[in-house]
Amino acid sequence: MVTVSDDLPDGVERRQFDGTDRLATRGEPVYGEPTDGEWRAWDPTRSKLGAMLDLGMDTGLEGGETVLYLGAASGTTVSHVADFAGPTYAVEFAARPARDLLEAAESRPRLFPLLKDARKPDTYAHVVESNVDVLVQDVATRGQARVALENARFLADDGRLLLAVKARSEDVTRDPDAVFEDVQAALEDGYELLETQRLEAYHTDHLGIVARPR
Ligand code: SAM
Numbered sequence: 001m002v003t004v005s006d007d008l009p010d011g012v013e014r015r016q017f018d019g020t021d022r023l024a025t026r027g028e029p030v031y032g033e034p035t036d037g038e039w040r041a042w043d044p045t046r047s048k049l050g051a052m053l054d055l056g057m058d059t060g061l062e063g064g065e066t067v068l069y070l071g072a073a074s075g076t077t078v079s080h081v082a083d084f085a086g087p088t089y090a091v092e093f094a095a096r097p098a099r100d101l102l103e104a105a106e107s108r109p110r111l112f113p114l115l116k117d118a119r120k121p122d123t124y125a126h127v128v129e130s131n132v133d134v135l136v137q138d139v140a141t142r143g144q145a146r147v148a149l150e151n152a153r154f155l156a157d158d159g160r161l162l163l164a165v166k167a168r169s170e171d172v173t174r175d176p177d178a179v180f181e182d183v184q185a186a187l188e189d190g191y192e193l194l195e196t197q198r199l200e201a202y203h204t205d206h207l208g209i210v211a212r213p214r
Contacts, residue, residue, distance in 0.1 A: 008053060010063030011084025017041045023054055025083035028107040031076050044202045047077040048138050048164030051202040052210075057195055059210055060160045061085075066132045068154050070118040070147060071139035073097040075104030075111075081136065082111035089128045093117045118147050121154070131156040140166040145186035152190045155213050161191055167205040176205040183207070190214055 008014070008023070015024040017034040023042040034041045044050040052059060063084045072078045072090035074097040082088040082105075090105075091114045092098045098115050105111040116124045118139055132154050139147055144165050155161065165183050167176035184193060191211035199206040 007056070007058070009059075009061040009084055012042070012053065012061075012063070012080075013039070015039050015041075023050055025080045027079065027083040030079045030104045031074070042080045043076075047080065048199060048203055048206060048208065049077050049136055049162060050080065051199045051206075052162065052164070052197070052208040055197060055199065055201060055208070057197050057208055057210060059162050061134065061162075065134045066129060067134045067136060068128055068132045068151065070135070070137040070151060072101050072113065073138075074100035075113075077138065078111065078136075079104040079108065082108045085134070086110060087129070088112065089114060089124070089132070091116050091118050091124060118151065119143070121151050125153075128154055130154060132159060134160050134162060136162045138164045140164075140169045142170055144170065145183045148187060149190045152213050157213060159213060160194075161209070161211040161213070163187075163209040163211065164199065164203070165207045165209060166203075167207070176207075180207045184209070187211060 014021045024039040026039050029035045029040045042050045044054040064086050067085045067088040069078045069090045072092040078090045087110050089112050101113045105113050114124050135155050167179040170179045193211045195210040197208045199208050
């Protein structure tokens with residue numbers, strides 16, 4: 001059973017689309033999601049952060065935060081984030097999805113796409129403001145803990161890491177639980193873990209993690 005939380009950030013609501021209650025933000029549609037012209041549905045099956053919110057994880061998001069988002073792809077999730085957050089820096093290193101990301105940013109003045117490698121934070125340190133409130137990470141590559149640790153430098157002391165870990169990106173042959181244990185142990189070097197939850201209802205072999213910098 002999917003647990004439903006209503007502790008949502010300002011600017012994120014549950015609204016009816018086609019007779020179903022869905023998470024929604026206010027903005028131009030980006031990926032063919034249902035819209036009523038003002039609000040658009042946020043599909044948790046297409047978004048790990050959407051799944052974390054829908055499953056009731058305590059993300060600490062209130063709305064209006066400064067966000068650094070790693071692994072923005074074509075902008076599915078980060079466009080929703082930019083609908084309710086403050087300045088939202090969206091890092092993506094693949095040129096093809098980044099083109100769609102640029103399009104999503106056209107109607108979103110607070111969304112700043114950066115064609116950069118999240119493993120090389122020095123290359124965007126001059127653009128991203130320091131002390132961001134939230135670091136969202138969904139890179140789905142090997143070394144997910146290392147990326148989160150290397151980018152902790154951008155986070156305010158009381159900021160939050162909202163991390164989606166994909167087990168198969170670390171090692172397709174290993175038991176996902178063992179992978180998640182290793183990732184959590186590695187994160188302890190720079191973060192205090194506040195909450196973890198499997199995102200199984202929406203994403204196979206993914207773990208959602210909420211943490212704060214040490
Ligand atoms: N977060 C996206 C969403 O919900 O709309 C989906 C992200 S997809 C699972 C992972 C993305 O991370 C891919 O687009 C990939 O190119 C990007 N990525 C992987 N490693 C990266 C890196 N080192 N730097 C920047 N982007 C990276």
